[in-house]
Amino acid sequence: MPAQPLAEPGKELPLVFTAPKRRKPAAHWIDLGIDERIAAVQRLGHQKFRAQQLSHQWFERLAHTPDEWTDLPANARQQFVDELFPTLVTEINQQRADRGATIKTLWKLHDGSLVESVLMRYGAGEHSAARTTMCVSSQAGCGMACPFCATGQGGLQRNLSTGEIVMQVLDGARKLSRGELPGGPGRVSNIVFMGMGEPLANYKAVMGAVRTLVEPAPNGLGMSARGITVSTVGLVPRIEQLAGEGIPVTLALSLHAPDDELRDELVPINTRWKVDEVVDAAWHYAEKTRRRVSIEYIMIKDINDQPERADLLARVLKKRGDWGWFHVNLIPLNPTPGSIWTASDPAVEAEFVRRLQARGVPVTIRDTRGSDIDGACGQLAATAV
Template sequence: MGMPGTERYTSYMTADGVEAKKPCLVGMTREELTAALAPRPDAKLRGKQLAAQLYSRAQDDFANMADLPLAFRQELGERFQSQPLEIAAHRHSTDGVQKLLVHNGDHQVYECVLLPYEDRVSCCLSSQVGCPMGCRFCATGLGGFDRNLTAGEIIGQYLLLQRISERRVSHVVFMGMGEPLLNLKNVLKSVRLMHEEVGLSYRHITISTVGLVPQIYELAEEKLPIHLALSLHSPIDEVRDRLMPVNHKWPVAEVMKAMRDYYVATGRKITLEYLLIKGITDTPEQAQELARVVKGTPSVVNLIPFNWVDTEQGFARPEKERVQAFRRVLESRGVNVTQRVERGHDIAAACGQLAGQHKGKFARREAPSLPVLN
């Protein structure tokens, strides 16, 4: 396979001497590939072969697509580009995590992460350049927002990570930069490509949201057996309002009803991501209210001790004893609890740390501090 980010067919000159980008094949469905190759009489066959090369084999170099005729490969190089992304930086963690900073030539950068585990290889993908949600604890939200990513830019991240992985990347989480449900059309197209062309199980794909109620219902209507994870982070509206502006529009009770309805529609147990910030979200009172909120809902609460981000809020990570005490309260009330396996701290690839290099048009860097709760 070619080295990631070394795209050879990125632009061409128009008749009036203007440089223009060639159409990119990654992001196209098999049917769209066939249409792009028309009016070739063998377009359907070549479209099927191209889909296999691009997606299931993660091939980015037309010259290496050996099952295609040489003349056809040369034609592809003249007419199209394969991979839409370029790598601006590639960082390696001491724990095996790798992080790529990528862009599509416009230098609006975003990040994706390769997460190898003993029993699987997962990856974390971005859905937007930046994020408009403005969560007060997140580097991405503080950096502001530029635009949605295309389906090709989304699945292109997966393919880049697959090319640098020694093993098959079998699990995908949309927990990188951006709010996936604000870019639902492109996210769903990329998810279907991962399932239909790459061969990933829908059950190994997780979409995370801060709690956009209309889009949760829209996703539920798709009836896809994917996981949906809610970034809850506090069960108390007053606290969540200060941490997450979205809570002003869709408070805890409303978003939890939507998540329960998602479970009813899809049969998929929901995940509640819960960030433990010392003195703010990790108190016994918060744990007791969280247990009440999730009671009777098939769910798992995933605890995430705060990873340092320069938010200017003075947020701190709780000691292990506080984390354990919070977990004991939940478990004593019958809540299914897990704790995030933390990876990639030394390259700022852990939860909430992505996008240190990004600063979009609507960057939020100043806000009044939150009070610490006793």
């Protein structure tokens, strides 16, 4: 079925892009605004300062069991848990790679849906500080139907709530704070919405999660918006909406092909918004936010890795007046079992890089992680079904 246009910003998306109707997860503390949290504890018969104590425990101390909440009355802790902290995600599988520095977790949601998150710790190098990146899912499955993507092969099940998204981050934060990864205790420094799903097709919940992540402690995690990346296959109205939020997250555009003929096949939403339209939207985002846009480009052998496509990609990006706001991020394909797609040869990849650099296009090759643990997004969930 051909892709249909999205609604204007602020309106509902057409059925083809919305998740099937399912029972929503129970409202969680994370899903409430600051005033709503105060009202919630008062409704339970407690003074409003208890709201800040609960947020301090949840977001600052990362204390998620009532026995740890020693500054709250012992006879009230279970009441708070029962009424305000329902279980949103349950870990059912975990895989480790890179000598324990990469952890991929499979989560079961309240309705049986499965999603994944990945925690990746990178050691300090000669010219860089240590950092930890958390890759989170925004939907169970995905409706964008990109044929090389393990998640897209399974279709869309439903959107995640803000709480379900943030809980993935909090789990990673707890693991780091407890020193469960090599390198000792630490903090999550970067969040990438590059797990299962199309983040901008679940716009409201994703932005709710972003606001919680950047909200200063104790009411949120107090992260820098500049450490958060939101990816999209090119939902133009939502890119424009994101530009107006006033939160300078990094936008990552999953382009994967510089020409409409090929991109129509690799990224079906391209039948609605063509290459020039999505690149224009990305450029306007950069212009408005003053944040450089990452152009994501998966390298697929004999499909999109030809030298002439590197040349064309450079021409597409340099059409804009200040094209320096773009940075190309080449991603070696992580093949999925039974797929006809495979990664480009290293020599071909190197030539692609050389041609972009020769035309002045900033380019890097992503440091892939977890290739030995069903590393492609969606693989772990697929094997559990």
